[in-house]
Amino acid sequence: MPLLPPAGAGAEAEASGTHYVLAASLDKARHLSTMLRAVHFRDVATCAATANGLKVTVESAKCLQASAFIQAGIFQEFVVQEESVTFRINLTVLLDCLTIFGTSSLPGTSTALRMCYCGYGYPLTLFLEEGGVVTVCKINTQEPEEMLDFDFCSTNVVNKIILQSEGLREAFAELDMTSDVLQITMSPEKPYFRLSTFGNAGSAHLDYPKDSDLMEVFQCNQTQTNRYKISLLKPSTKALALSCKVSIRTDTRGFLSLQYMIKNEDGQICFVEYYCCPDEDVAETEL
């Protein structure tokens, strides 16, 4: 898809001496907005761009961190002038702008995007074009804040399961929200993988056998039962809905990592990751 007007506008700006620390263009803005929607459970997100791509992170209650990774390869152009470009932005506004021509994905129509950022203190500029109509959006950026470091490293992973998302979708959609927690049991023995809720009307357990066709990888080394605040995990349903596979890992401290593999309509693969602290005394988790 030709992207002449925005590119032209960009070139004009460049010619007039503006220096972009981040410039990216994308034929289908939908590829970006879909990924952002998977982590859109808070208004404010931190964006970090490196040569590898764009990482958009949202945090909640100092216990949950969700990041969407949109690798450079997804973009037709992705130029970062510094080692890392970081800013905070209102995600709701960013999503509204990206979908300014509507969210419907009629065949043959797509919004093209060029995204530019001049650096600290400047707004993020979006040029959106569809059917010859161009919209320019400038979204104010905010001071980047320190992000949580969950220090989740793969060497400390105790249990790991990769499931087809289909198997979890219904489970998450039906979660008994009167339960405070979602208890996850992973074990080399029965019940292998169990999701439990304890609500007003009683408890519910969902068991997945390790030889299920849904189970792609089952590497559980020891029995672990951890509880996570259901209110924290519920937002991950958005990522689950978009994904085809999900990797569920817990480390020695009971921290949970949920990685969602999301395939866009062009067959490109992106990832969304959620980290969540177990539901226990704050003193113990020592963030």
Added chain:
Amino acid sequence: MGWRGAAGPCSRPHTPRLHCAAAGKKTACTGRHEASGCAAMKCVVVGGNVKVLGKAVHALSRIGDELYLEPTENGLSLRAVNSSRSAYACFLFAPLFFQLYEAGGPDAHGELFRCKILMKTFLAIFRSLPSLEKTVSKCLISLNPRASRLVVQLHCKYGVTKTHNLSFQECELLQAIFDKQLCTSTLCASARVLVDAVVHFPVTLAEVTLGVGPSGKVSLRNYVDEETEPSKTMVTELCLSEDEFQDVRVPQETQITFCLKEFRGLLSFAESSNLPLSIHFDTPGRPAVFSLEDPLLEVHLVLATLADSSASSQAQTANGACHKRVPDEDFAADDLESYMIAMETTTGDEGAEPPPSPTFPMRCPSPATALEAERSTLDSDKDEDEDGAVPGTPPQKKFRSLFFGSVLIQAQARAHPTPSQEVLAEDSEGEC
């Protein structure tokens, strides 16, 4: 069917109070069951029947907020009643419906265990009918009074199992007292015909009038309140020819008005199970009985019908009219007898206390008055006070409540000699 058709003294439904009473009872009863060690109910539903069960729960959820679950020798019965007690439904799944059915043994006192659960909770398990059909291969329901949990286990595709441990309240028997044999009029049609007729009414329509003309012409019309200005309303009337029905037996021109919501629920169930629906009804104001029968399953929906407007403007609604028209033995077989038996029980129970005046209801047997009973020991006195008030107070709605009998599993009830309980069961056998 082994109904125990006894009506206790009536009370207005008062949900919070009943909750308390039942909760108090539960602890005591659980203890009792532990001591007597009664066997657990267990049943297994497989294949397409899981969806049938799900559909039944959906139909019941249109009626009440609580689901009454009772395992009997004749099958598993699921019942619900609405808060104003003008609608009652009972689904009885025969043992043949299940791959495995164990009603569980009676306890030391010959009582089978029964319970009620929040409809919302139970419905959540069967919420998505398409996914139920697609993914669930087997559903296991077990009720172990000792464990204090009703367990519903769904075996799904890919070896996934969902286990729901639901808390329940032990409860009294919920039973509407009706006898379709005594209804003068009968219609029977395939569910499809009725679904196609009802679909023309707006979803918001509350009540519908079913009329049968002298030539056997059946009509369905949206009910219009007398207070509504005729110029501002639209009346939709559908006429169905007698040929559309499998059976039309209506001795005289009749029109009955009933709530559409509950009827729609049953229709959607009937349509999916492809069973003909029979409607038994009588004069306006008398309950209408909608039923489906199959070797595997028996469904009854009892809906109050609107009393004749001319009659209801008179002091005591249509009771008088009914009184004249319906022969006395009708009352005896219908509700009065069971009412009297319940009186007897009450006298037995409450020993020294003066029995609630049985004379009033006997002298003025009012089949159309609210005679519902879901009583508990804790508030029986209060109930009786209210009973006295019920016949005198004009009904809030024009729909009259149905008759409900309830038999409590409680200490006093057990003090009652067993033979009389059997009599109750026998007497009411024919009613259903």
